[in-house]
Amino acid sequence: MRINVLQHTPNEGPGMIQDWSQKHGHEMYIYHPYQFGYLSTAEETDLLVILGGPMSPNDNLSWIKQERDLIKELLNQNKPLFGVCFGAQQITKALGYEVSKAPAKEVGFAPVYRRDAKFLNIPEELNVLHWHEEMFEIPADAQLLFSSDRVENQGFILNHRVVGLQFHLEPKRDNVREIVVNDFPYLKGSVLNQTSKEILETRISDDNKQTLYKLLDYIVEK
Known part of the structure; x- marks a missing residue:
């Protein structure tokens, strides 16, 4: 499987998504469209991962719009997509939904709670890294996957092929640093x-890794 990753800032890489890819013997290609302007094509993509970044899907930048065109192609081809933070917002924006200011800016570790998709056998609560102040609308046909105490729309799953998360499951300790x-x-x-110190001292539970792996396994199932 060829996994194409869209990375949007140097300090937010694929982290444990790359570990999952290597575990299964997949090939991963990482693109930096914000810097170089290049994207994969739909034909050469088996799984698209869209990572976070400091920009907004509402920004008027050509590469952001080109990303959404690619996302639309992959949605039409029923290929798996995994979006994180900005990436999840890009997916919902491509589907015609709004991205707007969240009720609260969440930066640091805090719990999210599983809502639907009990069939995935993932924990009811996870302590995860938040780094956002915008949020997506949940697509009409999607299941609400996670909520936090302050922001309801923290994750969704759509048509067995698409997962969007407002928070971050992928960082390892070095990535958080x-x-x-x-x-x-x-x-x-x-x-x-x-504080920075409090975030750096927060332990990352193995539940985060296991949940990430289950979500990725689920969307690439035949």
Whole structure:
């Protein structure tokens, strides 16, 4: 399987998604459209992963619109998509739904709670990394997958092929360090009121990895 990854900032890479890819012997190609302007084609994509970033889907940038065109092609071909934060917002925007300011800016670790999709056998609660102040609408045919205490729309699953998460399951310890040391000013104004030190000292549960793997396994099932 060829996994094409759209990365949107140097400090938010695929993390444990890459581990999952290597575990299954897949080939991963990482694109940086914000810097180089190149995207994969739908024909050469078996799974598209759209990662987070500091931009908004509402920004008037040509590469953001080109990403959505690719997403639409893959949706029409029923190919699997996995979106994280900005990536999940891009998927919903491609489907015709709004991306808007969330009720609260969440930056740091905080719990999310499973809503639907009990068949996936994932935990009812996960302590995850949040790094956002916008949110997506849930597509009409999608299941609400996760909510937090402050933002209801934290995750969705659509047609057995698409998962979008507003939060981050993919970072490993080193990835969290990279995010924090480069983007710590973004902590200002967060309702979670966490310091860089508190975030860096938060343990990442193995449940996050297992949940990520189950979601990826699910959308690529034949």
